[in-house]
Amino acid sequence: MLIKICGISTPETMDAAVEAGATHVGLVNFEASPRHVTLEAAASLRARVPAGVKVVLLTVNMAPTDLSRAVDLVQPDVLQFHGRETPDWLAKLRETLECEIWKAVGLRDQGTLERCRQWIGKADRILFDAPAKALPGGNGEAFDWQLLANHDHKMDWGLAGGLGPDNVAEAIRLTAAPLVDTSSGVETAPGQKNPALIQSFCEAVRGA
Numbered sequence: 675m676l677i678k679i680c681g682i683s684t685p686e687t688m689d690a691a692v693e694a695g696a697t698h699v700g701l702v703n704f705e706a707s708p709r710h711v712t713l714e715a716a717a718s719l720r721a722r723v724p725a726g727v728k729v730v731l732l733t734v735n736m737a738p739t740d741l742s743r744a745v746d747l748v749q750p751d752v753l754q755f756h757g758r759e760t761p762d763w764l765a766k767l768r769e770t771l772e773c774e775i776w777k778a779v780g781l782r783d784q785g786t787l788e789r790c791r792q793w794i795g796k797a798d799r800i801l802f803d804a805p806a807k808a809l810p811g812g813n814g815e816a817f818d819w820q821l822l823a824n825h826d827h828k829m830d831w832g833l834a835g836g837l838g839p840d841n842v843a844e845a846i847r848l849t850a851a852p853l854v855d856t857s858s859g860v861e862t863a864p865g866q867k868n869p870a871l872i873q874s875f876c877e878a879v880r881g882a
């Protein structure tokens with residue numbers, strides 16, 4: 675089971691996520707987010723992560739020139755796109771970059787789920803999240819997990835949106851998600867990650 679702890683912004687919480695057994699750690703470069711880190715800060719946090727744990731750099735509608743600087747500086751294992759990026763652009767990035775390309779999609783209904791087929795062969799993984807609100811993600815909102823129950827997935831995928839230590843086991847049971855992703859659910863306030871909550875989340879996933 676893959677576990678992503680996203681929106682990490684301090685060395686202490688990065689170390690806590692690694693020690694708790696996260697397989698992926700996420701850094702958010704998006705100024706409107708309470709979890710925003712500059713690319714320089716992201717590079718410095720990235721340097722603490724041991725081989726074997728993958729670093730995910732999350733961006734939203736980033737300009738191509740800025741993206742190439744971000745990749746050079748941070749050297750992520752995964753780029754997570756959380757905006758209105760097009761399938762063709764991501765497919766091109768997938769061909770030219772060494773890192774994995776993930777696309778986050780706000781899952782509203784069955785129609786959205788069907789339209790997600792457009793990402794097959796264009797992204798390495800699709801991340802199902804709650805529909806956008808004030809922010810495109812990171813709102814701590816869950817969506818109707820029943821939409822994914824027994825769904826015939828045609829590409830790698832993961833589950834995000836409002837997951838925390840108290841509901842992640844149920845989410846896995848209902849959806850059989852191979853990867854779970856949390857941000858708000860392991861915080862005491864927006865942007866304030868908590869090591870004990872990170873630990874509880876990882877234990878709940880492993881116990882599911």
Ligand SMILES: O=C(O)c1ccccc1N[C@@H]1O[C@H](COP(=O)(O)O)[C@@H](O)[C@H]1O
Nearest residue numbers: 680707811812813814835836856857858
């Ligand atoms: O975390 C943010 O602030 C954020 C900003 C813009 C886009 C995505 C963002 N977060 C990602 O959204 C999902 C769900 O987060 P949550 O657990 O509901 O808070 C996750 O991938 C976050 O990393």
